[in-house]
Amino acid sequence: MKKIILITVSILLLQLSSCSKQDDNSSDPTPTPEDPVIKPQTDPLVSNTIGFFLDNWTSKSLTSPTNYTVAAVPEVTTSTVTVDYANVITKIPSSIYGNNANLWSGKMITNTTLVNDITNLKPNIIRFPGGSISDVYFWNALNAPSTAPSKLIKADGTEVESGYWFGKNDGDWTISLDNYYQLLQSTNSKGIITVNYGYARYGTGANPVEDAAKLAADWVTYDNGRTQYWEIGNEVFADWEASYRINTANNKDGQPELLNGKLYAEHFKIIAAAMRAAAAAVGNTNIKIGAVMVENTPASYVPDCYKTWNNKLLTNINGNADYYVIHNYYTNYNTNAPAAEILETPKKVTAEMMTFCKSELTATSNDIKPFALDEWNIFSTGSKQQVSHINGMHAVLILGEVLKNKIGLAARWDLANAWDNGNDHGTFSNGDEPNIPKGTPRPAFYHMYYFQKYMGDRLIEANKDANGNYEVYASSFSDGKVGLAFVNKATTSINIKVKLNNFLTGKRMFWYTIVGDTDNGEFSRKVIINGTGPSLVAGGPTNYASLKPFSAETTKGTNITLPARSSVFVVIEKK
Template sequence: MPRTLLRAASAALLTLTALTIPPAYAEEVAPVAVTVNARAALAAVPDTGIGANHAIWDTNLGTNDTADLLKDAGVQLVRYPGGSYSDIYHWADHTAPGGYVAPDTDFDTFMRGARRTGAQPMVTANYGTGTAQEAADWVRHANVTKGYGVKYWEIGNEIYGNGHYGSAWEADNHADKSPAEYARNVVAYSDAMKAVDPSIKIGAVLTTAANWPDGIVAGGDAGTWNKVVLSMAGPKIDFVILHWYPGAYDKAAHIPDMIYLTRQQIAAHAGPGSERIGIAVTEFNTGTSGAGENTQPGALAAADAYATMMANGVFSVDWWNTHNGIGPVRQVEGHTDYGDFGLLSSATCTSDGSVCEPPLNTPFAPYYALQMMSRFVRPGDQFVKAASGQAKVVAHAARRPNGDLAVLLINTSSDTSYPVALGYAGFSPAGGAPTVLTHTNGATAITSATSGTATTQTLPPLSMTTVVVRPSAVPAGLPGAPGQPTAGGVTDKAATISWPAATPGARPIVKYEVHRQNGANTEQLGETGGTSFTVGNLRPGTRYTVNVIARDSGGGVSWSSPPLTFTTGTPATSSCTVRLSDQTNWGSGYVGSIDITNTGAAISGWTFDFAWPRTWQNLDGGWNATWTQTGSNVKVVGTGPLATGATANIGFVGSYSGPNVVPSVFTLNGTVCTTQ
């Protein structure tokens, strides 16, 4: 045989061997357990949840192509006139002194696009260089003259960036740049605008938990920005405005605390009836430019964050931006990332012209995250708890009015396909293959197929997958869901839960069950034939989320009530009291001062203990005692005796890289103290 043929035959043999003899060390990936609890209800899905920002410097703001693409993505709300430009924009003559205004981006053009998209508009009135009268005239033009019915109106954009705390990027011509001055003007704007159309909703700017300048008290102020604004303007507003740019793709775990702390501030400072005040995140983007912003990592983080925020009751999450423009260019997960914060390509190039984006309006990966969200949940659905046993796999779920269950599964692994074993509580899936929607790394569309089973699916690397599962049966005549529960008489160990009665179905309701959410599982705390139940044996300083379900005489079970979240306190009386005060805060850390008062018998020595509520909190140092931290637990050993009635003051520096949930449970020599 000629040498060349011999080499060819040898190569073919080697290739065949490689193909037919698998390596002995290949490992099979274990299935990921995903649990979905249809009875652990979270927030209802709003009709404005999926939003996007427009900007008057975008020449494509009002085009039909842009409007149609947003419609195809399922965008339900569009915001105008665009970030910080809002505080220099004058709607009547369509000017923004000091900025660029593109042709055909006036308000009426924006409204034509919003209507073509089928989205509700949100308008940001000019606070920085405008007046209450100018805003009221805008309401008159929009809702009286034109009949647009614009419901949501923000007062300014990121006004805390006016230089009051040092950094100044937001235009503000007011001589007084304090939160008190902003609050006074919010009241004036609200009065003037609602005099034109009482049906509109007014939003006020707040700082976002653990995002600068949250927690900072500037000289002369009566408190933080949020405390002052809510205390003065709370009765005049209908929603609050957060902006969130986490700068990384693994921050969705911060969202529940971020929203919970905002609700706590509203309840504490906004006055009677504050439960009516909603929360909107009117600017959101996932990462830092060039690190996967418009490639698949950004899309996966976007889907996770949209679902988490809406499940926690945010009524609108608005992506920044529809078009934005090229930034730092890198290769991310096998694809070119243009560092563009837009949903759609602007077709712009780098300054030297060496790299250009794809053709105008080409969807970037986060566009498909919004589109997936619109197919995963629809208005009228209700989010329910879901949990994954693998950190690389994220799970969300929602129950539909027709009884279907939709499960969103996100695989953030770059190189591993994960098999998933789905388990359900409070839901029995039908047999057969479910509908499966999938978007993978680099894909230019969401695919739809009937594949796998209700309990087994395989997730490609860097993918979003929605599985729509039919119930095995839809029983008729079930009772309606109980109404929104409330908590009263909350102590360190007990709370009384009350709720509006459910509507009976075909059979009478015989009892209600109170269930606590514990991850994706539920724990029944008790049952009653009435509409109120006192829960005991609770732990001090612990956050509880509960649902109520109704059960009829035939064993039929209702949907869950909306969730109720409350936090237990500390003992009303104890042999010690503790007061923790935030002396100085800089947005990522603070100086804490703790007064410990011994109200019991004199003690010769003392040990003081508490735990950080979150993994992103740490002790950076302490004084007036010996401080140590082990895991999340902090131990403080005193330097001497503590007489009856005596107070010891100790201090520390704490740092945090997420929402700062302050410790609330402290023990002195093992006894839980009363926290003041």
Template sequence: MRLRFVAGAVAVLAASAGVGALAPSAGAAATVGISVDAGTSLGTVPSSGVGLNTGVGDEHMGDAKVTSLMKAAGVRQLRYPGGSGADDFHWKTHTMGNGGWIVPNTDFDSFMATAKKVGAQPILTANYGSGTPQEAADWVKYANIDKGYGVKYWEIGNEVYGNGHYSNGKGWETDTHADKSPKEYGKNLVAYAKAMKAVDPTVKIGAVLTTPGGWPDKEKAPGDSADWNNTVLSIAGSSIDFVIVHWYPGGKSTADLLNTPSKIAGVTAELRSLIAKYAGSRAASVEIAVTETDAEFSPVLTSQAAALFAPDTYMTWFEQGATHVDWWNLHNGSGEAPTTVHGETDYQDGGILSAGTCAGGRCEPPRETPFPTYWGIRSLTALAKPGDTMVKSSSGNSSVAVHAVRSSNGGLNVMLINKSPKNAAQVSLSYAGFTPAAGAVTTVSYGKGDTSLTTAKRGTAVAQTLPPYSITTLQLKPASGTAVADKPSPASTPTAAAPLVSAAGKIGSRAQAENGAPVGGPTPNGSTSGPLASTGASSAVTYSAIGGLLVIVAGGVLVLRGRRRRGLHGK
């Protein structure tokens, strides 16, 4: 069971669910200037970048309708066995050490069958909390030697820093080690890597880090000589292949949430600095994986603001160099009564598909109905495919986000996200390194209240009107007779981390608010922490590479978020 203590959470959800600070006042809004530099590369779209969490409490993950929806949404990676439960899950017996909730059809082989149907590569979380290096090595042997699955990416534990080391022994993460310090985790991480690579040298091992800017980042418990990240990497930096963070930026309002992707550059800059410090000559090859993210700790989970947040978050992480981003969750279930956000029902469900559950006397839509968050993620299929080149773009106003991708056929796709819940946005676009064809352009859009993506001819390459709270992707062809631009050159690498404090306070992983650490407030110790794929079946994945219970305590009131409860999958 995972406990969350968020100061004032009930008041925030009640008072700010309808707040939209990004919305301009009545009257015509100024035209927003959008610039696209098709000649400056931000890297290629990762082959398995768009990921999703799945768990051993979800017996419907392999249903035909579910796998079809995941595939259509361009999901290229599935994480298993799911969140904090991973640190108590024993894969051989398909059991939880504490007798936790596990359902049929979710054993490892069943999960792999699901991944194959979706065309997604797996990323597995080895049991650090109550497991051993030998248990993990046996899993590698079974997966890659006995069964030939070729599982490449292996996390060592989930949110291990939540084991109580920083909160007087009261944590949410299972850890049966007598010593719960980062030093012990680093030492054991090396042992896991050694045992697992002895079985299959090609596997990649991931280290759990605290998210820069989020609790318990920079904390030192009694007896520690350094914080979690510096301690772990100083010991295991030469033994790992990727680092893991969880991104739950939250926000007191929908506007706060929608502005948080701008903080990702600072987070990745700090992570890269840490990797360079401890991985030496291997630093460039050490990947960054965001294995959990969603709109948790904000007023929304399923309604339109969360749908806008999703593609902006995925793309910003990719543009900053992350190779994997996994949304929480496939199915989750509602643990508290639905709310109304900007005139729309928000079911307070962390899943992208409805689990058909009820809370507060109100029920979700029928099982497997896609929530807006699903369509936000699926919008990415109109923007890019694995291997396409992300290029530099910028917006003259934070109320409109932009991402641009050079496609393999020589075209240019531009995603525009209007964050205003009330007003349309007029945008004017300019281009460098690409001359778009004249005339109306193909757009793929998703707006408030829509139940599908809409493809139409609308506007031009230089002028568009974006509906309120919408995602619009322009699919541009080069002008006739123009030469295809040279391969974009790399953008300069950021040299300093951007500030990590938003209007809502500190940002980072869900752990910032776990076990007595309120967002942006005092920690338990009393201190303050200051692929994308098309809807078709192209770009097939080769099997050679790569969600817990939630309770918020706010002012003494328990608020159930529905992390892996019995009711969460319609049981």
């Protein structure tokens, strides 16, 4: 009887407690594990270093795959990543996925498979006409104008054949200007164009700066509003550019033999003014023109032009540049660097670069403006590093660090180049690689393809513990999913626990895993994606776009395995 009374009293107390909760009019009920409080996302202010590169931002959603390979997730983990869905670091500008076209890569537009692969890659931005050849490029000609000398002056003062390039050359071995515009249209891309600054220096007319300004402005007119982003000259701080040293005997406006940052700034203002006037005349009211900066502390052995460039440029530019152009090839020049050394450079070098560049602007009382890292790759040579799976992992790390450091535009160098026994920056083979057809994607292509596929439209906070030599970049899609990009730099695999804060985990997670093969030591020229590899001696699977992801239900958590030296791309559904 005593037990019955106690049970009855307990039931009454529970009922009273329940009634008390129902009568509570609080708008913030006590959460339960099934109904946690979710903090909403709030977009931060746009960083000055991104600026207008976010003007064309669009939301991104991902339809969950219905065709997948069921796989298990690890139950035991040795490292934890904590993702905060609510903490948005930045919206993601689509301009970070860019690439470079150059004039010796052929028409490209006639290779339908290549065009399809570039379209799938979604670079969004393709720079043209190339690096140093931009400063010897005459976009509207088939032959050099009379005011362009037949010989130019090298850094050491000796003469060299001019080697000009022409936009109206329609040979199959090159890409004409109109071919470039066709490539942009066919791949749903926009341009970033480097105009010929060298002509302002070596031109033999009465006013070579005005001649160069007219050449650039006429291009803006011909472009007719198709291109928003332009820059004046390529790496013009350096002694390898055509603008560095001129034959003063041929110069008619009193320019010094050697270039310096102040002179470039004065010329920049004249050329940019002409370009902006031409843009206004064709209705291109949002044209942006970039000036070239040095991206890190100059070495002691470089010429004074290089050493003093930023100070002389930035104390004379008077706010005329809309953004600043920087390049970086991350590893030491022409050294046979091992994989471990290469993979450590993106995080360190990108952070140091942006700290340096911002401090240079601040020290000269300039506003912080957007940055375009429109050439990046590695300089390592000797072991086919540039065409390897490792360089693909490096590309993922670069894209992640570009986002973390809030760089507005990035463009990899380049779409196609020259084999040179594997010292080849090309994202695609240019037809000179043994037993590999022209246009075949290199490992970096696949890493970059899956990075953009599973990277959302906002970068969100992801913190890892001290265990494991890997990096992680987290994002959110506008439809609520979470996207993750992992790079395991270690030579051993690791199991990761993914902890998601301010996020209701949905039913399934999906992922792609990219590893190298056993060829060529640690610099495999192949990639294997979810177990599928290439049929050729290099590259990846041709059916990459239709490969099924691995998938698992999240009932046992959202853990993931990172194989040794791998990139892994994950999407997690929202409840």
